[in-house]
Amino acid sequence: MTAALETTGLGKSFGSGAGAVHALQALDLSIPRGGVFGILGPNGAGKSTLLRLVLGLIKPSRGSFRLLEQEQTNVSVLRRIGAMIEAPSLYPFLTARDTLTAFARMSGFSEPGREAQVLERVGLTDAAHRRAKTFSMGMRQRLALAAALLHRPELLILDEPTNGLDPAGIQEMRVLIRDLVDKDGVTIILSSHLLDEVEKVCDSVAILDHGKLIASGRVADLVGASTGKGLLYLDVSPIDAALSILGAKGRRHGEGIAAETTREEAPTLIRQLVAADIAITEARWLVSTLEDVFLSRTGGEGQ
Amino acid sequence: MILQALRAELLKMSRNRWSTFWAYGFPPAFSLIAGLIVQFVVRLPAGAEMFNAAAPISSVRDGLATYSGLFLQIFPIAGAAILFAGEYRWETWRAILTRNGRTSIMIAKLIAFVIAAVLSIIACGLAGLVIGLVDASQAATIVWPKADNGQIALSLAMSFAGAFLQLMSTAGLVMILAVLSRAIIAAIVGPFLILSVAEIASIRFRLPDYRDWAPLFPNLASDAIQQVSHSMIGNSGATLSDLARSAMGGADAYAQKLAPLGAAALVFWAVALTTTAIFVFRAQDLSKE
Numbered sequence: 273m274t275a276a277l278e279t280t281g282l283g284k285s286f287g288s289g290a291g292a293v294h295a296l297q298a299l300d301l302s303i304p305r306g307g308v309f310g311i312l313g314p315n316g317a318g319k320s321t322l323l324r325l326v327l328g329l330i331k332p333s334r335g336s337f338r339l340l341e342q343e344q345t346n347v348s349v350l351r352r353i354g355a356m357i358e359a360p361s362l363y364p365f366l367t368a369r370d371t372l373t374a375f376a377r378m379s380g381f382s383e384p385g386r387e388a389q390v391l392e393r394v395g396l397t398d399a400a401h402r403r404a405k406t407f408s409m410g411m412r413q414r415l416a417l418a419a420a421l422l423h424r425p426e427l428l429i430l431d432e433p434t435n436g437l438d439p440a441g442i443q444e445m446r447v448l449i450r451d452l453v454d455k456d457g458v459t460i461i462l463s464s465h466l467l468d469e470v471e472k473v474c475d476s477v478a479i480l481d482h483g484k485l486i487a488s489g490r491v492a493d494l495v496g497a498s499t500g501k502g503l504l505y506l507d508v509s510p511i512d513a514a515l516s517i518l519g520a521k522g523r524r525h526g527e528g529i530a531a532e533t534t535r536e537e538a539p540t541l542i543r544q545l546v547a548a549d550i551a552i553t554e555a556r557w558l559v560s561t562l563e564d565v566f567l568s569r570t571g572g573e574g575q
Numbered sequence: 576m577i578l579q580a581l582r583a584e585l586l587k588m589s590r591n592r593w594s595t596f597w598a599y600g601f602p603p604a605f606s607l608i609a610g611l612i613v614q615f616v617v618r619l620p621a622g623a624e625m626f627n628a629a630a631p632i633s634s635v636r637d638g639l640a641t642y643s644g645l646f647l648q649i650f651p652i653a654g655a656a657i658l659f660a661g662e663y664r665w666e667t668w669r670a671i672l673t674r675n676g677r678t679s680i681m682i683a684k685l686i687a688f689v690i691a692a693v694l695s696i697i698a699c700g701l702a703g704l705v706i707g708l709v710d711a712s713q714a715a716t717i718v719w720p721k722a723d724n725g726q727i728a729l730s731l732a733m734s735f736a737g738a739f740l741q742l743m744s745t746a747g748l749v750m751i752l753a754v755l756s757r758a759i760i761a762a763i764v765g766p767f768l769i770l771s772v773a774e775i776a777s778i779r780f781r782l783p784d785y786r787d788w789a790p791l792f793p794n795l796a797s798d799a800i801q802q803v804s805h806s807m808i809g810n811s812g813a814t815l816s817d818l819a820r821s822a823m824g825g826a827d828a829y830a831q832k833l834a835p836l837g838a839a840a841l842v843f844w845a846v847a848l849t850t851t852a853i854f855v856f857r858a859q860d861l862s863k864e
Contacts, residue, residue, distance in 0.1 A: 286862065321862070327673055329861040347576065350673040361666040365591045377583040379674040380576065419670065 274341060276427050276459045277303040277326060281335035283483075284321050295321040297483040298335060303461060303476075308453055310474035310491075311463040312566055317480040319463045320358060323429055327355055340427060351379055354425035356433060360416030364405035368396055368415050371404055372422055381423040390418040395444065409436030417445075421452075428452065428460045434469060446473050471495075471562040479566060487565065494565045503530045504538055506545070507554035514550050530558060580675045580683030584658070588687060591657070598654025599691045602647045603698035606638060610706030618713060629714035631707030632727060632808060638703020639696060639734040640804075642742055643797045645770055649763075651692060655746045656762035658684045659852075660753035668861050681853045685746070692742045696735055720808035730807035733834075737800030740841035744793050745770065747848025754856045770794070789833065793844060796837030803834040 284296040296318040303309045313319050324330045326337065328345040342349045362371055372387040391397050394414040399407070404415060413436050420428060433449070434442045450473065452458040464470050470477060471491055478488035487494060507528040508514040514529055515522045518541070522531045533541055538555075545552060588595050642648055659681075662668045671680065711717045720727055745766060753762035770793070777792035790796040 286860075324669070324862060327669065329669055329672060331858075331860060347674075347676045347679075353673055355669070355673050357669045359666070361668075361670040363587060363591075363665055363667060365594075366587065367590075370586065370590055374583045374586050375670065375674060377586060378580055378671050378680075380579040416670070423674075 274305050275302045275338065276305045276309075277301070277337060277339055277461065279322075279335065279337040282322075282325065282332055282337050283334040284318075284325055284330060285333045294483050296325070299480075299483075299485055301478055301485055301488065303459075303478075305459050306453070306457070307475035308449060308460045308462055308473055310470040310477035311461065311480065312465075312467065312470060312477055312562075313480035316482070318483040319480055320431060321483075322480070323355075323357055323431055323461075323463060326429065327353070327357065329357075351381075351423065352425060353427045353429060354420030354423065355429040356413075356416045356420045357429070357431045359435070360412040362404040362407075362412060362415060362419075365403060367401050367403050368407075368418075369400045371415060372419060375419045376422055379423050386422060390421050393421065393448070394418045410438060410441050413437060414441075417448075426458065428458050430460060431463045432465065433462065434464065434466060442469065449473050467561070467563040467566055477562070491562060495562055502532075502534070503558040504533050504541070505530055505554070505556050505558050506542075506552060508545065509551045509553075513548060514545055517544055517548055517550070525558075528554070576675055576679040577682050577686070580680045581686050583671075583675075584683050584687040585690070588658075588691065594657050595654065595691070598650050598657065599695040600698070602641060602650050603638075603695060603702045605647070606641050606699055607702035607705060610634075610702065611709065614706065614709050614713065618710075628716045628718045629707065629710035630718045630720075631704065631711050632720050632731075633718075634707025634710060635700050635703045636731055636734045636804060636808065638706070639700040639731060640738055640801045641699040641703075642696065642738045643794070643801055645767075645774055645794070648742070648745055648770070649767055651688075651695065651742055652745060652749055652766050653763050654691060655688050655749040656753060656759045658688055659750045660757065660759040660762040663753070663757040664759050672861070677857050678853055681750075681849075681856055685750070685849060688746050689743070692739060692746070696738050696742070699738075700731070700735070722808045726807050730804045733800055733804035733807070736838070737797045737804065737841075740800075740838060740845065741793055741797040744841045744844035744848070747845045747852070750852040751848050751855070754852045754859065787833070787836070790837035791840045793841060795833075796840045799833040799837040803831055806831070 279299050279301045282296060282299040282301075283294070286293045286295060295316075299318075299322065311319050311322065321330070325332055326339055326345070328350060336343070339345055339349055340352055363374070366374060368391060369387055372390065376382065376387065388397070388400070391400050394417050396411065396414050396418065399411060404412065407415065413433065417430070417433065420430070430449075434445050437445060446469065449460055449462070453460055462470070462474060474491055476488070476490050477494065479486050503525075505525060505528060506514065511524065511529060515524070518529070518531050521533060521541075522529050524530075531541060542552065542555060642651070662671065675683075720730075722730070748766040748769060749762050752765040753759075756762060756765065773792050774794050777789065777795050790799050
């Protein structure tokens with residue numbers, strides 16, 4: 273499968289000397305075409321820096337990247353991309369329709385009726401003649417998305433696309449993103465803090481922290497679902513004896529212990545503990561989520 | 576790509592009506608209204624004895640030279656600041672730089688300013704024409720230049736060119752400060768302060784202490800061009816402001832000598848400043864607009 277984005281040792285530093293901030297450090301990442309790829313990370317992880325580098329807004333300090341199989345980020349490549357980076361950037365004095373017309377002219381894109389089409393797709397048809405300065409945050413977000421979709425991009429880069437949207441809007445956005453991928457064949461790179469949303473909509477993710485890639489892969493693989501491994505919570509006594517039996521598989525978790533095991537191995541493990549005179553008062557599976565993976569990999573405490 | 580970006584810029588300017596009016600429409604409107612007030616409030620009550628001659632051609636020439644004064648330049652300075660620093664203010668660089676090239680967009684913005692500036696200068700000339708015709712309808716005598724039609728046309732063209740080149744050098748200053756500061760307010764206040772200081776500093780190089788390099792000051796360069804334009808159609812129809820400018824700016828002979836250098840200096844400032852601004856912008860990191 274060809275890559276939509278491939279980075280090799282990509283790095284970006286701001287400032288110089290001892291005070292330099294290394295926003296991105298030697299990033300090696302490959303994002304395949306097709307599907308939704310999530311980029312996760314706490315504030316300052318380097319997500320926006322990566323997206324701005326890709327879009328040519330900032331220049332790399334080291335390393336290189338290939339975007340849609342092109343070495344150079346020139347306008348002809350960028351015009352195959354739709355982007356919505358950070359807060360929606362719009363002209364306050366333009367109406368929704370004029371905003372799209374201005375962006376279409378800037379792109380050299382012309383397709384009669386396309387503006388109305390994308391406004392309808394993001395649910396802004398009734399606000400087409402209202403100026404952007406009167407829009408709520410959610411409406412601004414929708415208009416920015418319409419602008420990103422306007423010229424039928426192959427690759428869509430969305431930074432926090434659900435910011436400012438109400439629950440119904442978030443649900444619509446999720447459906448729209450899946451539609452774009454599944455029906456229109458668009459590749460989407462999505463950066464978000466809403467981990468449950470990412471888990472619902474993304475096929476693969478990369479987790480960044482302090483400018484470094486700390487994990488990447490398919491969501492299912494990262495949460496352990498595909499391997500069948502999970503965490504079994506056991507309320508046992510005495511804990512130390514149980515931990516010595518479990519060895520590397522076990523660790524303290526709240527009032528009890530968590531054992532990394534599979535559903536097939538679980539009965540055997542429980543029998544071992546009972547045979548060693550360890551009292552078990554509760555046993556239940558801990559559901560592993562992307563949030564657990566994210567927190568554990570970025571230094572937070574997972575389940 | 577420049578044409579595509581220009582079409583987008585012109586659409587934005589046409590929709591941002593109030594800003595566009597204040598930047599490019601207000602100076603001619605102000606000139607017209609102020610001129611008519613002078614005609615109807617000062618001249619009519621004063622009677623024909625005080626102002627017994629009208630010079631419509633001189634009035635048009637004066638209109639074309641409206642922007643040679645710094646005060647009215649503040650309006651196109653604001654217009655240029657909105658063009659060149661607006662994308663930083665609205666954080667829209669990240670939305671348009673995926674659609675067109677940095678150089679193309681900056682050149683398109685510059686062309687948009689050229690179009691607006693040309694229309695504004697012509698409107699100032701038309702305001703002068705209206706004032707001149709009203710003046711002629713009231714005056715006992717109408718003074719026509721002794722020069723032939725060709726010289727009159729050349730004089731008006733020189734007056735237009737002087738104002739245009741001065742505005743373009745100012746636009747270059749606005750552009751570089753907009754890129755460096757990334758702020759509309761700095762792109763307005765900065766050039767105004769710099770040009771004010773230049774205007775004050777240039778005072779000592781007016782007659783009789785004129786230096787050959789004095790036209791490097793944009794205001795003196797423009798003055799020299801306007802003086803030549805003025806001298807081509809004679810002083811017979813000179814207005815008070817013409818005479819005042821003549822007295823301050825230097826004699827016709829000096830102006831004839833210095834006008835070419837003045838024009839070259841204004842072109843130099845315009846080209847050097849805009850080129851530098853574009854090069855700086857091409858290398859600029861837009862980590863945060």
